Amino acid sequence: MAKFLDLDELSDDERMLKEEVHRFAKEVIRPASIELDRMPPEERIKPDSPYFEVVKQMKKLGYHKMLLPEDMGGLGLSPLQISIVFEELAWGSLGFATSLGVDMIPFSCAALFGLPELYEEVVVPWLEDDKGKYHGCWCVTEPAHGSDYELFLRDENVDKYGKPDITAEKDGDEWVITGQKSAWVSSAPVATHGGVHVPIKGAKRLSDAIFCIVPLDEKHGVKKGKPSDMLGMRDDPQGELFFDNVRIPEHYVVVAPGPFYGIFCDQLVCMTSCGMGAYGVGLARAAFEEALNYARQRVQGGEPLIKHKNIKLKLYEMFEKIETARYYVRKVSEHVFSRMTRRTNDASPRHAKTAQIYGKRIAFEVAHEALQIFGAYGLSKEFIIEKLFRDARCMIIEDFTLEVLGLEVAADVIDNYEKDYYDVEHINRLYSG
Numbered sequence: 001m002a003k004f005l006d007l008d009e010l011s012d013d014e015r016m017l018k019e020e021v022h023r024f025a026k027e028v029i030r031p032a033s034i035e036l037d038r039m040p041p042e043e044r045i046k047p048d049s050p051y052f053e054v055v056k057q058m059k060k061l062g063y064h065k066m067l068l069p070e071d072m073g074g075l076g077l078s079p080l081q082i083s084i085v086f087e088e089l090a091w092g093s094l095g096f097a098t099s100l101g102v103d104m105i106p107f108s109c110a111a112l113f114g115l116p117e118l119y120e121e122v123v124v125p126w127l128e129d130d131k132g133k134y135h136g137c138w139c140v141t142e143p144a145h146g147s148d149y150e151l152f153l154r155d156e157n158v159d160k161y162g163k164p165d166i167t168a169e170k171d172g173d174e175w176v177i178t179g180q181k182s183a184w185v186s187s188a189p190v191a192t193h194g195g196v197h198v199p200i201k202g203a204k205r206l207s208d209a210i211f212c213i214v215p216l217d218e219k220h221g222v223k224k225g226k227p228s229d230m231l232g233m234r235d236d237p238q239g240e241l242f243f244d245n246v247r248i249p250e251h252y253v254v255v256a257p258g259p260f261y262g263i264f265c266d267q268l269v270c271m272t273s274c275g276m277g278a279y280g281v282g283l284a285r286a287a288f289e290e291a292l293n294y295a296r297q298r299v300q301g302g303e304p305l306i307k308h309k310n311i312k313l314k315l316y317e318m319f320e321k322i323e324t325a326r327y328y329v330r331k332v333s334e335h336v337f338s339r340m341t342r343r344t345n346d347a348s349p350r351h352a353k354t355a356q357i358y359g360k361r362i363a364f365e366v367a368h369e370a371l372q373i374f375g376a377y378g379l380s381k382e383f384i385i386e387k388l389f390r391d392a393r394c395m396i397i398e399d400f401t402l403e404v405l406g407l408e409v410a411a412d413v414i415d416n417y418e419k420d421y422y423d424v425e426h427i428n429r430l431y432s433g
């Protein structure tokens, strides 16, 4: 394993965890991800696809339980341990790291924010799953609303956004959901449950909404679109979901309409941002290591590439980006995950989103420079660097674009810089209006 500074800083337990996950990423995840990357989308979701074997092994290792404290049946990992697992998995494959991330969202949110009946009915079987029977996905964006779903959180004038493509209506003690989510929902083609954001029927704003758990079951009215054929992240399938009068019981609603919905969305994005930031570090490290090894071997101008000054500087800049991003992401993860376990709902979105932006940006920059070091070989399928580059390109759109996340942080900093880093009152004011 590469000699980054963190190896000196980790305790024996943390180092062992890092080595265990790295071994799994190298021996199991990476070979399967390369195979999946080259398969047509429909083949990737057939029962004999290598995707399911990797997911099964991940479940056996219990990584899906890592966000939850032990008293909720989770692994009770520390924020640093969570960050280590995310980084190592993404070193192996951004697609599989994303697959695990979106699997955890509905069930972990149900455990942390939902009712005890929902925990018993849905979360417990998922926690106990060691065969890959259950798989979650996070259904946010819609055909007509991508970035809107990030921007609505602080925009006082969301009426201009137009109608949602999906709505929910209360009918007795059930909710009825109709509409669709975008073709980009990660893991949707293979998921059994969605954590779905649904505006309520007739609502003026996207934020008058519920967050609920929906079993993605055809007999209850859910249809899945074909898996999308994307440039990168092909090792985790993305696809549309259609909801035709899908009925869910009241207790499947994790967050009801009202002021808490905005706070919940902020806190959820804080958690996903820590994941994305660590994924960025892992992907950047994978690209850096490929470039370093290649530059040691490739001879041009009579000597290995590493002897040329421009290559040395490129490698230094990559190293600098990875080291600094890792430290910022870990610091923010400590802030966010410790608050998540205590359920104080006051983690700082501006810092969490900055960690996400920084991790994703350096992943793209490092993968871009790493490919340049390979010359034309970097463009051929012979080397993994072209896959890492395509994945990094997708990453700066996945989970909201760098630009829109940046605009959100800017708005928060400009309006609230002198206040506490999380202004609950401001969000309450927006959502009670």
Ligand SMILES: Cc1cc2nc3c(=O)[nH]c(=O)nc-3n(C[C@H](O)[C@H](O)[C@H](O)COP(=O)(O)OP(=O)(O)OC[C@H]3O[C@@H](n4cnc5c(N)ncnc54)[C@H](O)[C@@H]3O)c2cc1C
Binding pocket: 102, 138, 139, 140, 141, 142, 145, 146, 147, 148, 151, 182, 184, 185, 186, 187, 233, 238, 394, 395, 397, 398, 399, 400, 401, 402, 403, 404, 407
């Ligand atoms: C690999 C991958 C995985 C994904 N996984 C999921 C998932 O699991 N669940 C899910 O729900 N979605 C998922 N998405 C969707 C993703 O969140 C959206 O693609 C992203 O938020 C951007 O939305 P959009 O594609 O509709 O682009 P648009 O919102 O149409 O944006 C187009 C361009 O305009 C810019 N822009 C948009 N609005 C503004 C504005 N108001 N001001 C300035 N600039 C603006 C954007 O930065 C972008 O460059 C995934 C996407 C990818 C690529």
